[in-house]
Amino acid sequence: MRAMVLDKPRRSLQLRDVETPRPAKGQLLVQIATCAVCRTDLHVVDGELPDPKLPLIPGHQIVGRVEEIGEEANSKFKVGDRVGIPWLGWTDGDCVYCRSNRENLCDRAKFTGYTIDGGYAEFVVADARFCFHLPEQYDDVDVAPLLCAGMLGYRSYRKTGDAHRLGIYGFGNAARLITQIAIYEGREIFAFTRPGDKTGQESARKLGTAWAGGSDEMPPEKLDAAIIFAPVGALVPAALRALAKGGSVVCGGIHMSDIPSFPYVELWGERAICSVANLTRRDGEEFLDIAPRVPVRTETETFPLEEANTALGRFRSGELSGTAVLLISDHPGDR
Numbered sequence: 412m413r414a415m416v417l418d419k420p421r422r423s424l425q426l427r428d429v430e431t432p433r434p435a436k437g438q439l440l441v442q443i444a445t446c447a448v449c450r451t452d453l454h455v456v457d458g459e460l461p462d463p464k465l466p467l468i469p470g471h472q473i474v475g476r477v478e479e480i481g482e483e484a485n486s487k488f489k490v491g492d493r494v495g496i497p498w499l500g501w502t503d504g505d506c507v508y509c510r511s512n513r514e515n516l517c518d519r520a521k522f523t524g525y526t527i528d529g530g531y532a533e534f535v536v537a538d539a540r541f542c543f544h545l546p547e548q549y550d551d552v553d554v555a556p557l558l559c560a561g562m563l564g565y566r567s568y569r570k571t572g573d574a575h576r577l578g579i580y581g582f583g584n585a586a587r588l589i590t591q592i593a594i595y596e597g598r599e600i601f602a603f604t605r606p607g608d609k610t611g612q613e614s615a616r617k618l619g620t621a622w623a624g625g626s627d628e629m630p631p632e633k634l635d636a637a638i639i640f641a642p643v644g645a646l647v648p649a650a651l652r653a654l655a656k657g658g659s660v661v662c663g664g665i666h667m668s669d670i671p672s673f674p675y676v677e678l679w680g681e682r683a684i685c686s687v688a689n690l691t692r693r694d695g696e697e698f699l700d701i702a703p704r705v706p707v708r709t710e711t712e713t714f715p716l717e718e719a720n721t722a723l724g725r726f727r728s729g730e731l732s733g734t735a736v737l738l739i740s741d742h743p744g745d746r
């Protein structure tokens with residue numbers, strides 16, 4: 412099968428013919444239709460996350476069809492079913508975190524497109540227990556960004572509890588998906604973009620945000636919570652300053668630059684800072700349940716598999732107008 416392979420961080424991916432994997436016990440072999448590109452893919456390729464599997468096939472927002480089912484695989488799928496494969500690829504089911512409904516924190520977790528091979532390829536194997544059925548309303552392209560930007564964004568959003576005035580710093584894909592759900596649920600959204608990004612602010616307002624401005628500005632009212640999706644540590648104290656007492660700042664990214672120091676008085680008043688790590692299967696299921704009811708819409712830009720480096724490059728430089736989605740196959744059956 413054809414795959415885009417990372418041999419070493421900070422190198423371009425190489426288009427290569429590699430052996431098609433075989434489904435082991437409990438796994439599905441999936442013929443991939445599309446794979447959306449996530450910021451985490453960039454962090455992996457750029458060497459910002461420790462110890463990736465190498466060589467590695469990146470990609471963890473995978474949409475495809477079941478081609479073959481390994482022994483003892485979860486019976487919720489049959490050959491030909493459409494499946495979504497997310498970032499959380501495997502957990503031990505046995506550690507203190509797994510046993511307390513926090514499998515996202517599992518000590519031995521494996522992650523698709525990071526510590527196990529992912530979706531920048533024609534086929535992938537995945538543990539059936541971690542795969543999702545996908546809502547029919549979405550086609551293979553539109554549904555792909557829901558699998559990480561959507562699910563992880565949703566977990567970050569849920570961490571804000573019942574915050575009514577919600578700030579979002581870094582108004583990219585995850586922010587746009589979550590904004591639609593938050594407005595549907597009656598929240599007010601305050602969108603923070605890069606200072607001076609008038610186009611970004613305008614498009615946030617079009618989604619129905621109560622306010623949009625630069626991350627160097629203060630919102631017109633104090634916020635009950637803020638989510639930071641941009642990988643910029645300096646936004647943490649900025650967001651804290653925009654919070655009302657008792658509010659929290661939720662850091663939704665897997666990697667962030669260092670957080671500058673700030674006076675304790677800005678945290679005082681029971682303000683809190685926390686991060687969101689990975690997702691649980693339950694987050695994924697809840698999100699896929701609510702998304703079609705809103706309905707959450709995605710904006711995408713497609714690239715053929717062999718242009719994954721172009722997609723990553725344009726993501727890195729902020730030139731994408733929607734989520735990049737790799738188009739891999741639209742005619743299941745031939746291998």
Ligand SMILES: [Zn+2]
Binds near residue numbers: 506520
């Ligand atoms: Zn565990």
Ligand SMILES: [Zn+2]
Binds near residue numbers: 559
């Ligand atoms: Zn991701």
